[in-house]
Each structure stands twice: as structure tokens, then as C-alpha cells.
Amino acid sequence: MTPSDSKASSDFIRTIIAQDIKEGKYEGPVHTRFPPEPNGYLHIGHAKSICLNFGIAAEHTGGLCNLRFDDTNPVKEEAEYIEAIREDVRWLGFDWGDREYYASDYFDRLYEFALRLVREGRAYVDDLTPEEIREYRGTPFEAGRESPYRNRTVEENLDLLERMRKGEFPDGSRVLRAKIDMAHPNLNMRDPVMYRVLHAPHHRTGNRWCIYPMYDFAHGQSDAIEGITHSICTLEFEDHRPLYDWFLDALKIHHPRQIEFARLNLTHTVMSKRKLLKLVEEGHVEGWDDPRMPTLSGLRRRGYTPEAIRDFCARIGVAKKDSTVDIALLEHCLREDLNKKAPRVMGVLRPLKIVIKNYPAGKVDELNAVNNPEDPSAGTRKVPFSGVLYIERDDFMEDPPKKFYRLAPGREVRLRYAYFITCVDVIKDEKTGEIVELHCTYDPETRGGDAPDERKVKATLHWVSAAHAIPAEVRLFDHLFSEADPEKGMEEKDFPALLNPDSRKTLKECFVEPSLKGAAPGRQFQLERLGYFCVDSKDSREDHLVLNRTVTLRDTWAKIRKKEAKKQGG
């Protein structure tokens, strides 16, 4: 192994951790955690965090990464999301062993912690209404005011907190607050709420609790309880860090080192769970796993591979600068992976019928086709050829421009792995003028795709034999939003207006080669010259094949066409 083989990517977080280890700051091995809230599905932004946390643990001997659900708000969280999150993390390729934890596992200890702070006079029960609390908090520019309930006795606080826990008070009537500093320039330190009354059943603790800890009072302590050494989170928690420090110090418990990084943004999509949830709830997409969604379940259904996503996460790096990664990089990683792995088959999306006039009637030939030119071990297969075929409509032009070198009247091209054919006649619908079929001749000497006289053709087309082809429905996907940045200058509630109306096109009359018969859900392959596709895991049936286009191939011809169009359009 050369040094470059094992060269791990580095970033400022890994640098800090390496330094901490060098200085012997922590007793045990590196211990991280991935802490999702089960209130939605995981998206590619979470993948960045998952790869970071599990990746760092894996890079150190004895390193561990926990999966912890931050389930402190029963009104927003659902058990359905937990299973989905587990599946997504596993699919991405990470293993948390038996270390699956829940903040709700710690409710008893958290309550004990709260009691301790109350006894020490560091927390109090406040009777202010939510509106009053906001008012008393002040603003970033002016100090807040202390609540009139701030100086209750320890006994009174203990009594009130216990009665909150027992359910004597309605939602919103009282909270437990930390007694810190109402004039602190960091708003998080102005007596933050630790517990609120919420008469709601919890998906794990049922009706055992009617008060629930705030995230700020649960997160740091959960990390401490689990012995996390490095608590990696996103930038918006940076100014919560002093508060976490305050709790940890007051409680005198293990103190992980928190490091913040910038969350991932991607062009042509949205990433916040709120927005994704809105797309789902308002029916702009078919669900969390709609193949256009940036969710892991959506990407999976679309045909993305875990390897491609991990590669992407490695390439985007980690930093503290707000950034928006071009979705083209994600697509590049995908193509690179699929190019190595996906078997090639032929299929026609917009069929144009071809009749080979000089081909013996009724004859069927079996031609050899390479399964994957990038991988000889993938072998070869037989593809049936006959006198009536379909080719792609886009592969013929009656009046071709200079740079078009596919089929045209009088022109010879190659049918992949088959024969050279020449177009001799164009048959049109008399009324509409639409081209309904092409008449061609073939050269029997070119069987397999090479001419004995070494003559060349400029194009090779994909095709299927009409009598042997399998019908399929094919869904073509494009960016969810046509704008690169749908968050820019847009009221949050209005962003669906920017949705790309052409993000999904369904083609119902496609044909694929017979080797795809009975293809299992999720199966992936390349349709030569068209792109990578997979069998839809939800809608495909034995007798009704449904394919998703995962991503197109790089398409130089499309680029030329676009450029020409732009030139003419001015």
C-alpha cells in the first residue's frame, strides 16, 4: 500500500481532534455521535454529518460513533421517522453497533440534574406567560428584565417543579428556567427555559411525563452521559455553546468538546426539513422518498448509490464558511460510480419504427453485446435482432444540421453490436406530416458492427427489436427547482412557486431489451447513450416495468444543440 492509498482527507475538525489526541485530552478513544431529531427524513445534508461523525470514529483505533435520537419534543416527533432514519444510516454504510440511544432514555437523569440546579438555587420555576417571557427577554440591543418569580425560595421551586411533573398545571402555565443573567449579550444566557409543560404522549415514554426538557437542557448532558469526546454540530449552535458549558460546569459532569461546521446547501434544491415537509404535505412531491427529493430515501429510490454519496461528502470538505455546493458535483460522483458498476443494456425512450427492407422476413438473429466495457468480468449477453426495430426518435433528422451525425435520409450509421444500416425512405402520416417509420437497408457484411472494408460511420445508435422488446414506463427527472438558489429573496411560504414544472416527465411508451424481463425493484443499469436508470421500488410490477432515470450521461450533443439554440435566440 502506498501512502496515498491510505491518505485520509483532512479538515479543521480532524485537525483539532488529532491535536486533542496528541495532547492526551481525553482518556478513552474518540467518541462521536450522530444526533437526529425524529421529526422528518434524513437528507443529503445529514449525510455530510453522518460521514463526518462515523468517518472520524472509524479513522481512530477504538473510535465509536453513537446513533442518538434527540426526541425531546413529542408533539413533533413520530416513531415512523425513527425506522426511516435507521434504515437510511445503515444504507449509507454505517454501523452504530448496539449504541442506539434516545434523549428520552435520559429523562430521569435529566430531571435529577434539574432538581440539583434548583436545590443549588441555579434554576427556578417561572409563572410568566410565553408572551411575557419573550418580552422580559429583551432584544439583542437591550438587556432583559428579571422575572418577578426569579427569587422564589428553593423549597417553593422544588414544590412547584414536582407539581409540574405530576401534571397539576396546564401546558404553557409554568416553566423551569436556569438562573443565569438577564442582561447577558448572548440571548441564550438570559435565563433559558429548561423544562416546559407538555401534556402529550411520547412515542417512547408514553404518558410517563408531562414535562419535557428543552433541547438545550438535554443535548449537552446526553453527550456527557454517553462519554462523547467530540460533539460535532452545525454553526447555528455556536452561540449555544456557552450555555452547554454552563450546564455542564454547574452539574460538574463530563465535558465534550463541541465543534461547529457549516451545513450543506445544494443548488437547485432546498434542504431544510421544514421546507421538505411542506413539499410533502402540500403534495408538490409524492412523499419523502419522491425521487426528486434530496432525502436519502429519495436519492435511493432515484438510483443513487451510497458509495457516490459518501464520495461526494468526502469531496465537498468541511469548513465553517456558508456554502452552496453545485449539484453537478453530486451528479459527477454518481456517474463516476455507476460508470464502473452499471451493466449496459439498450432501450428506446421515444420509439421510431424502422423496417429493414432487405432483411430476410421472419429471421431472428442473436447478437453478442458487452455488458460493461469498464468491467470485462461482467461478461456478454445475446440481444435479438430482426427486420423491424425501434430506434430513438432523436436519432433521426430529415434535414440534419451540420453537427448532427446520426441517421438521416441516405446516410449510413451503425446499430450497436448489429449492422450498418442506411435510411432509404421516410414514411409520413399523410395528414399530420409526422414521421411514422423509416425504411432502411442493412449490410449483411457488417454483422457485429464492423465493416470488412473498414469503412467508417459517424454514429452508433441504440435499438431494440420490435417483436422482442418489453414495454416500459420511464420517468425522467430533472432538478426540483430551476433556480440555482430557491431560497434567495423568497418568502419562506412562497418558495414552492419556484418549483421546476418539468422536474418529472413520464414516458409511457418506451421499450427495453428482453434481458430486462422481470427486473427486480431497485435494479440499476445504464441504457446506452441515455443515462443510468433503475427499476422503481414502489410502482414497478412484473407486468408493468417502471424505470427511473437516475442521471443522464454527459451529453455533448445536447450541449451543442443548446449552444446553437442560444446563438439563434440572440
Next chain:
RNA sequence: UCGGGUGUCGUCCAAUGGUAGGACAGCAGACUCUGGAUCUGCCUAUCGAGGUUCGAAUCCUUGCACCCGAGCCA
């Protein structure tokens, strides 16, 4: 106006006082039974102004821009 952050090619990430480099995107070409893949070449950047230094993306001063923060959300 307060607190916390961040400013390097179009985009993302490096360079930690010593030649500003890589990837994606773009452009041009080679090759090709996928206009795929592959290969080659090209293009473009240190937020501004001062200073320290033989030498500054990096240190200092100052200005500017952008992001986060006033949930009983996470």
C-alpha cells in the same frame, strides 16, 4: 445598534510567513462500435485600505460585506 461567526477561481475545498494548488463546472482538442468512458491542454481567485517583513491569503490596524441569534423548536 448588541453577541457569535465567515470572507481564496463561476462553485466547493487546500495552502498555517516562502512558487496560490486540487476537484467540479466551462472552453478547446485527441481517441472511441455509447456524441458515454478515457486522455491532453486552456481559462479564472486571496473583500477593500493602510502597516510589519527580504517575503503576507496567512501577522497588525481599520473599514466593508455576508450568515446566525430575541421558540415553552431542534
